[in-house]
Amino acid sequence: MSAEPMEIDDTPEGSSGVFLPPVNELPWVEKYRPKSLEDLVAHEEIIETIKRFVGMNALPHLLLHGPPGTGKTSTILACAKQMYPEGQVRQYVLELNASDARGIDVVRECIKQFVSSRSMFSGSLGSKMPKLVILDEADNMTSVSQFALRRVIEQYSSNARFCLICNYSSKIIPALQSRCTKFRFAPLKDSEAKTRVEYVARCEGVRISEDGMSALLKTGEGDMRKVLNTLQSCAMSYPGQTVDARVIHKVAGLPQQASIDRLETALCNLPVKECIEAVEDLRVKQGYSVTDLLHEIHDRMVKVNMPPRARNLLFRDLAEIEYRLASGCSEKTQGAALVGSFHEVREMMTTGK
Known part of the structure; x- marks a missing residue:
């Protein structure tokens, strides 16, 4: 980008050579x-x-x-x-x-x-x-x-x-x-972003469900630009359809909630081998990053009732895994570490140690 002044008027004067799309x-x-x-x-x-x-x-x-x-x-x-x-x-x-x-x-x-x-x-x-x-x-x-x-x-x-x-x-x-x-400028509150989303959806004739609105605002994380870009992508990818949580997650490349439900059940109940298979299925076959899985599981675990020591241990381990992923460590290895952290917590809750 050159250091020329950017034009911020609605219409340029004369023939400036700047192409403005409809x-x-x-x-x-x-x-x-x-x-x-x-x-x-x-x-x-x-x-x-x-x-x-x-x-x-x-x-x-x-x-x-x-x-x-x-x-x-x-x-x-x-x-x-x-x-x-x-x-x-x-x-x-x-x-x-x-x-x-x-x-x-x-x-x-x-x-x-x-x-x-x-x-x-x-x-x-x-x-x-x-x-x-x-x-x-x-x-x-x-x-x-x-x-x-x-x-x-x-x-x-x-x-x-x-x-x-x-x-x-x-x-x-x-x-x-x-x-x-x-x-x-702090991130926008959900109520503030929702007001603007409803206005844009009404102007563009886009139908959005309640669970779709919740998923959109969660995905945006207070970033109005990200919210509107995601909404436009959904409207263009699925014209005429109601934008629901499934559409939001698919367009944003995030795991579907049904997949996270199965992963949560596996991590909390199944043996190590089957847990690793569940993580690898989401990572390799469905193409989700371990970071996205980690964030979704974290949001679920915040709402789960567990002893304070177990909660502290789990969140400390999840933070370590996120740090290693951000540092460029192997996703396969960190997926196994995710399984290991849950089994460590399960053992603590079973033995009381």
Whole structure:
């Protein structure tokens, strides 16, 4: 991706050569991206604070951080559309993805050139509105680039405001953090995500069952982008069908609940050999990763009533297995370790030792 400003207006001016697909062909994440601050479904306190900043023409430098799909980029883009005249947003806003264009040259040339001139647009209180620079995925910028950006922010604060967006604020140097007002965007609550899913499903004519909604929200884990992408994939893969939990799990590549039921029964009751065969059947024949099986089994075991010592032992073992899988260890070996951890717990509960 080049360091050219990204166009965030609905329609480009003139023949810019940028191809914009018809609205019906857009990903639902973009098609239903909030157009104004009022359209955002979560983080009411943050939104109200930003509204007051905009209303007073007193927007500070911002640092928006939190997990993916929680509305950070949507919030600042909606804010930009509220701050500047309709159809002229791209003249006042520079949007860069810092993970692609993260070198010091981008700061020295592209950003500095953009902020060196003043905005000619006056806000509602008569004062000149500053330009806006949006740096998405700023935690991927090099330290040298961040220090260069700090100097640009100091030099051109009268002309522009900077909004840094990242997943991990700890990767932003303290000198930049201290110059920004920080807002943390937490994962969306199920009730908040459900409201938006119901709206999108109604607009697209998609039927979704109660168990499908629960499975979709669980799969999304508070990531609205992931939720909408999964819903669109389900609607396109099974047109005209009701989206239920089976469809969600199939499209997302997650184990079906019936398969997890059989695995849970095996792990809790059957001999070691048959348990290993059950894990291998899901891993090899059905193509599920041991990590996915581990997460599903963990969610089941949280709800099972067992002695505290047995629970502590099981969850410690599951955590060790997850760590080894993340480190690149053999899935076959860790599948056997999963079986071993359950048999260790079963022996503890049987003997009381």
